[in-house]
Amino acid sequence: MTDNTPRFTEAPARKALGQHFLFDPDILRRTALAAGPVEDRTVIEVGPGPGGLTRALLNEGAAKLICVEADERFASALEAWPEAVNGRLCVYQRDARKINWASIIEESGGSTPVMIIANLPYNVGTPLLVDWLKTGDWRGEMALMFQKEVAERIVAGPGTPHYGRLAVLTHAVCEAHIALTLPPGAFRPPPKVESAVAVLTPLQPDKRFADLATLEKVSTAAFGQRRKMLRASLKALAKTRGIDATEWLEACNIDPTARAETLTQQEFRTLAETLARA
Known part of the structure; x- marks a missing residue:
């Protein structure tokens, strides 16, 4: 007992x-x-x-x-x-x-x-x-x-x-x-x-989303400069993969002038998926 x-x-x-x-x-x-x-x-x-x-x-x-x-x-x-x-x-x-x-x-x-x-x-x-x-x-x-x-x-x-x-x-x-x-x-x-x-x-x-490592990179960059538009906050991360941030966002059907706090879970997943393929 x-x-x-x-x-x-x-x-x-x-x-x-x-x-x-x-x-x-x-x-x-x-x-x-x-x-x-x-x-x-x-x-x-x-x-x-x-x-x-x-x-x-x-x-x-x-x-x-x-x-x-x-x-x-x-x-x-x-x-x-x-x-x-x-x-x-x-x-x-x-x-x-x-x-x-x-x-x-x-x-x-x-x-x-x-x-x-x-x-x-x-x-x-x-x-x-x-x-x-x-x-x-x-x-x-x-x-x-x-x-x-x-x-x-x-x-x-x-x-x-x-x-x-x-x-x-x-x-x-x-x-x-x-x-x-x-x-x-x-x-x-x-x-x-x-x-x-x-x-x-x-x-x-x-x-579930499997690639949390890439998702973490994207979300960290996006929220690291919350007041900036995504095309600016994601610029440095995009550059590490040899891509343009504005083109990357537009390819994901995301407004480059949007800010991180407006993105849905699915939009973050899409950004991570396309970054991983770049």
Whole structure:
């Protein structure tokens, strides 16, 4: 029988690691289930800290929970949990930005597709998400807590203030929405901003865009100079392929005087496809 007794390590958050901890059982359960049932699934959690969300995921029936924690204090405490002793909880004391995810899934005996559910440290959340978006079929649903502004950038659509590179990359492979928003007071210590849980559900294989590397180049260039017309913001990127930006845009039936925030997902895909062929 699962031991449901919380074993939280009372240790101060480290600012350098972007740590802000949640302890409210209701919020933790809602976060654990935001992307759907975790029962009988393999789940990855990054930055478990004192283990509040870890406990919620185990209580909700995760078959295998892989925790990656850079802070030795919390990693050591989690390794003493009964679920770690019996192998249901696998703890890796590592920098999440340097992990080969497919390898640790195999090493821990996990099954795919893996859910990723985490209250992400603020200083690594965005690069981790971009890395996960580019991965193969081992990744399934994700429920990730970010600063609210970052979550809004992930789910944004064309013509909205938060629309940018992150939304373009996300919607190339996932559907995304914000499941819940939390005030600073929900955390210890309280951050200076609101937080939100973004839920990302993989698109069907035939709806995904495969060449995220080129899509990232196009969207980064386009949004790098948001106030400029596309013919100007894409000029340097076009030059690297020996093509003219205006001609490239016109060939894609895109107005060269338009700006990046007006382009749809399909238009960005078309730009990436034609650039890759240039």
